[in-house]
Amino acid sequence: MLRIYGSPRSRAIRTLWMALELGIPYEHDPVAPRAPETRQAAFLALNPNGRVPVIDDDGFVLFESMAINLYLAKKHSSLLYPRDPQHEALAWQWSLWETDRLDRQIVTYANHAMVLPEAERNAATAAAAWQEIVPAFDVLETALGKAAWLAGPEFSVADLNVASALYRGLTMDLARWPRLADWLQRCWSRPAAKQARAMRE
Numbered sequence: 001m002l003r004i005y006g007s008p009r010s011r012a013i014r015t016l017w018m019a020l021e022l023g024i025p026y027e028h029d030p031v032a033p034r035a036p037e038t039r040q041a042a043f044l045a046l047n048p049n050g051r052v053p054v055i056d057d058d059g060f061v062l063f064e065s066m067a068i069n070l071y072l073a074k075k076h077s078s079l080l081y082p083r084d085p086q087h088e089a090l091a092w093q094w095s096l097w098e099t100d101r102l103d104r105q106i107v108t109y110a111n112h113a114m115v116l117p118e119a120e121r122n123a124a125t126a127a128a129a130w131q132e133i134v135p136a137f138d139v140l141e142t143a144l145g146k147a148a149w150l151a152g153p154e155f156s157v158a159d160l161n162v163a164s165a166l167y168r169g170l171t172m173d174l175a176r177w178p179r180l181a182d183w184l185q186r187c188w189s190r191p192a193a194k195q196a197r198a199m200r201e
């Protein structure tokens with residue numbers, strides 16, 4: 001049985017969305033980021049980084065949300081995992097790109113622009129993160145001007161991985177990036193995405 005560790009209010013929503021797309025049974029331990037449990041030996045044996053998500057798939061343990069989703073889609077022979085080697089490579093590209101160009105930046109921006117209590121927000125930190133987000137959004141906008149989806153003719157793990165990381169984008173003003181805004185809505189309007197979102201909100 002697949003066991004997913006991580007609150008749906010964390011990056012674990014990415015893994016939950018994938019499991020729901022695949023329709024596979026799973027157990028869920030909604031441990032919160034930085035909860036005391038994540039600093040204990042049993043959890044650190046699963047993820048020595050002390051972070052979520054992490055999965056235990058019948059004894060196979062894997063951390064890093066992008067790798068987890070690529071693994072699950074491939075393991076279950078899902079149509080979300082591109083068969084064409086070039087499309088497959090694009091799924092790797094966009095997943096790695098998101099981790100490099102957007103992942104921490106969007107969390108930092110969201111925290112300091114909308115999530116933290118106002119007294120704990122730092123406008124300069126939000127602005128610095130935004131400076132990095134703008135060129136990354138431009139890259140996505142250009143890519144989505146050439147094709148409806150990121151890795152091949154259909155929605156795939158590439159779209160899921162990037163769109164799930166852009167959860168905060170759903171409540172941001174994306175008027176400057178209309179194709180990105182439209183793609184984000186298309187991704188998050190999938191039934192599995194709605195179910196994952198409902199677990200969080």
Ligand SMILES: N[C@@H](CCC(=O)N[C@@H](CS)C(=O)NCC(=O)O)C(=O)O
Pocket residue numbers: 009010011012033034050051052053063064065066
């Ligand atoms: N690159 C990792 C990032 C994981 C991550 O930073 N998770 C956060 C929650 S969203 C966490 O567990 N933070 C706790 C900590 O930093 O101690 C992934 O995508 O899985």
